[in-house]
Amino acid sequence: MAQGLLISVGGTAEPIVAAIAAHRPEVVCFVCSEQSAEKLGEVRARAGERGLAYRHRLVIVSDPEDLAQCYADTLKAADLLEAEGVPAGEVVVDYTGGTKTMSAALALATVGRGYRFSYVGGDRRDKGGLGVVETGTERVRTGWSPWRLFAVEEKRIFGALFNRHLFGSAAEVLERALAHDPGDRRLLEGLLRVSRGYQHWDAFRHAQAKEALREGLGRIEEWVAYRPTSEYRDIVAPIRANLEFLNRLQQGTRGFRRRHRLQVIDLLANARRRAEVGRHDDAVARLYRALELVGQIAFEEAFGCETGAADPARLPESLQGAYRARYWSEEKGACQIPLMAAFAALAEAGRPEGLRLREREEAFKALLYARNHSILAHGFEPVKPEVPGRFEGLLRETFDLTDELVFPRMP
Structure with missing residues (x-):
């Protein structure tokens, strides 16, 4: 009936x-x-x-x-x-x-x-x-x-949303498709978990991302195993590579709790995704954090303390008096050292991170001006579309950041 x-x-x-x-x-x-x-x-x-x-x-x-x-x-x-x-x-x-x-x-x-x-x-x-x-x-x-039966329209819309990095919206499309009991249920369930995984990853919820991607990849691998000509076979290798990145990140950060250089690569990739969808202010905010993280990691390695709680006695002797006068916090009982001052200390100690930034200091200051005057920082000026690409390129060149992190593209 x-x-x-x-x-x-x-x-x-x-x-x-x-x-x-x-x-x-x-x-x-x-x-x-x-x-x-x-x-x-x-x-x-x-x-x-x-x-x-x-x-x-x-x-x-x-x-x-x-x-x-x-x-x-x-x-x-x-x-x-x-x-x-x-x-x-x-x-x-x-x-x-x-x-x-x-x-x-x-x-x-x-x-x-x-x-x-x-x-x-x-x-x-x-x-x-x-x-x-x-x-x-x-x-x-x-x-x-x-x-x-084959969720043709849902797959098309899903792919378009996913490839625009709108992972939550892409997942909602699949949830509606699964409510109709489609023939490709196993595939759609896998794609749904993968979409949720990348949604978690985009929000830096790495542990949840890893679990969701692992579950989703398993379902997709089962489905494509019997369909050698399926266009979805091409997404298996990138997802697997992304999972391996998360495994290395988890190990390097001791359970996603400590700083690690792979976090810089993650931030660069996240910033690029934001820039690709026109969210240039968000992209620059992530790139600023990447630069800050490079400095924090190098600073801790060089001086055995964090920039937010630095012992001035561990800094180069030529900087100890000035840094104590400028950055000492009675509340912390230590110095709270800002971004460029941290890199200056690294340069004074002969660390390559500080020396390389010093060579390109004017270029970095121009990009940091755009960040500092954006609505997400201290001003009201929108970030220009070309700024994120220039900022990422300068970071990669200055600190030899050659690793890439690329999410899969759906057919």
Whole structure:
């Protein structure tokens, strides 16, 4: 049974009545040409003889041989059923009757809406088996739309969102697709977990990201193992490489709790993703943090203390007095050393990080000006689109940051 039936009407009433009898809808929306509309009286009479009652709506296609016009008119018919409050899962589309153009338009207009599809065939046809089904031998075949079965539209939208790094929105598309019990359930479940994993990763929730990616990759690998030509095979290796990066990051940071150089690579990749979607201020904020992290790691290695709680006695002797005077915090009982001062101390100690930054200090100051005057820092000036790329390039060149971290792209 179905609450709604959307059906094209041709020159015979029998298949229409057979479909109504099979599905017993509460409301029927007929798609007719001006000629086939004349059959609706006969349809209602024959349905009444079989005790079939229904409300009906009618759409007349203006040209039954024009695919574009039939498509537009059929969209109106689908909208009429929706206006009746019939859920998509309770609608059956029967494309048996009408011209071939009307049937094609009906399928095209409704295939992505989550409806079921129906066709009236039969055991015997006239004209030597090539004509219409003989009355009394009709057989109704019903199945899900192949669009829904293989989640074609959902996969397309998912891929577009994922490749724009909108991982949460991409995951929501898959959740809706899974609610319809698609044939590719195992694949979609894997893609969903992977999307949630990258959503966690984008928010620096690395432990949750690792678990979700591990689960998702397992499902995807199972699915593609029996489908050697699937385009989703190409995402397995990048996801696996990303998981390996997270494993190394977890080990290097002792459970994502300490500073490590791999965090700099992670920040650079995160900043690039932000820049790719036009969020230049967010990108520069991450790049600033990457620069700061380079300095903090080197500072701790060089002096055995953190920039936020530095013992001035451990600094180069030439800087101890000045740094104590400028940066001493009575509350902390230590010096709190800002970014450029930390790199100056590293340069004075002969560390390569400090010396390299000193060589490019003016270039860094120009980029830091853009950051400091952005709305996310201390000013009101939007960051220009070219700034994140220049900032990342300068960081990589200055500190020899050659590692890359690239998320997969969906087909």
